[in-house]
Amino acid sequence: MNTTLGTRIAPRPLGLSESWRRRLPLLPALVFTILLTQVPFVMSIWYSLTDWKVVPPTPRQFVGLGNYGKLVSDHFFRQAAWTSIELTVVPVLGSILLGTAFALLLDRKFFGQGLVRTLLITPFLLMPVVVGLIWKNQMFHGLYGVINWVIEKLGGTPVEFISRYPTWAIAATLIWQWTPFMMLIILAGLQSQPGDVLEAAKVDGATPFGIFRQLTLGHLRPYMELGILLGTVYLIQVYDQVAVMTGGGPGSTNLPYFVFERSIGGGWDFGRASSYSIVVVIASIIIATVALRVLSGLLKGEEIA
């Protein structure tokens, strides 16, 4: 391991001491990061193997995989897991579709291009809590939300979006926030498509839609996969919008919010809450592993081409 790394950096193999001397300056940061991320993680694993209720205070007891065994039959956990899947799949697919549409519109020269692009990116630059508040109060609100104002102007009756469709309301917010990210990835993909290939297709008689379907889509596939995987890893852990917009209201409790509810949010059952979070982490790790493989495949593909 040391030697392979050493040979890749320099043509001559480095001695062990030399390679360590080079890495020494990185060590404090590395140790700090490990302490900060891995210690709590390991502690969570430990907690998840115990029965530990804080209110009323009971002594912590090692129960092995008991908490995980209960997961399967826990109706609330299954509900939260399903909501997590909904709140991940819908926003990811929605934002990749919208992002692709915007990227296709942006992938040409027009007046004010830079300004439009910057404006389209802004939702991604907002804090999730702020996004949640904007949508809850300015957009979805039953009395003074913009959407209901439009609906009334058009002669419809106002809808209490957040209480009637809590999960969809959150999903819409997430789509709004994540579309710019997908758009940037797809735009990078579009702009890396060689111009002469597109010209060859034009000369070969393909229509614009035919070119998109037969060539561009295939070219974009790895970029879409990357966007989907990165989006999934992040969105599976969404907490802010749920907390701000519905507080886990009817059917919108996803796993991260469920962890909160069962622990410091009032449940005070740290043992079981920890087991939920471990499940989320494992799911994220699986997705992230696939994501990294796709990413490295993408980079390798560029090298060859």
Added chain:
Amino acid sequence: MTSVRYDNATRTYEGTSVPAVDALDLDIGDGELLVLVGPSGSGKSTALRMLAGLEPLDGGSIRIGDRDVSNVRPRDRDIAMVFQNYALYPQLTVADNMGFALKQAGVPKEERRTRVREAARVLDLEPYLDRKPKHLSGGQRQRVAMGRAIVRRPAVYLMDEPLSNLDAKLRVQTRTEVVELQARLGVTTVYVTHDQVEAMTMGHRVAVLKDGVLQQCDTPRKLYHEPLNLFVAGFIGSPAMNLVPVGDERPLRLGGSAIELARPGDAALAEISGAITVGFRPEALQVGEGPLRAKIRTVEDLGSEVFVHLSLEHRGQPLALVSKMMPPFDGEPGDSIGLQIIGATHLFADDGSRVVSTTATLQAASAPAGVASDASPAAP
């Protein structure tokens, strides 16, 4: 009938003031292989892309057959194009690359397959039909690009430097194959190259471009022997023609010798005023016996022929000349040696246009020029 006609066609790119192709007039016959040649940046690709419909016209028109295609989309022009970097569809297999245009045209699957097979057989691509382009060598990719064009029977083939990414040997070999293929298919072809050897060996006619302006369009033989101007004279031929500026003195002098022209040249000379450039090809300059002395700089012995690079003092400045000799030649760099002109000699006027082509001989320095020109049946 698929002739092609550029009529005053002009293209100026956005953000530039000089047209990349300036009022191009060109007629290409049915089944002809016309080569567009010129130095880099002379507008060859632009001219081809205008014909393909990939660049709009800023003036003039282009006809394919009887149809004015100036405002027709590329896909409706019935052309096939081979790109310099091949522009293969990276996600498609070789077979799908070659069948792509047929698929767009709605050709049924079975017929598509037979036509792709047929083209693959011609191009020796049969073993690679299921591969993706990135798993092919440069030469194979080039053939796929050709194959993509020949599975179709378009009105015109357009090729933009299709051989420039091949190594020298493969290039010469493929050159012949392209010529044979074109002759067999009989499809009108416009072929772009910056390599004048490629142009001369491939083209039925060759059009020479410079700075977007057409200089001359003629058969290779005529371009070589009767270049219309200094640019064509210098561009066509390797090594290049010896071009000697001789100013406006009469008689014409090269170094210390007088250049004596045969009758027609002499008469034409009397008509020209202003500075003149004298041009003669390397094979028209003989090294060995001769009235003018020059120093050998280098000798390139290619086996079948020898190029002797010479220098001499001309009008107070060093002048480089090249001679092409038949081997054996045993001069050494540094030797002083005699020169004589033994072949066609061209005179170019001040504006670069060729005025006359004739034969000339060099006279010894001591001979008074006026006397020499009267007493001179001395061509070797």
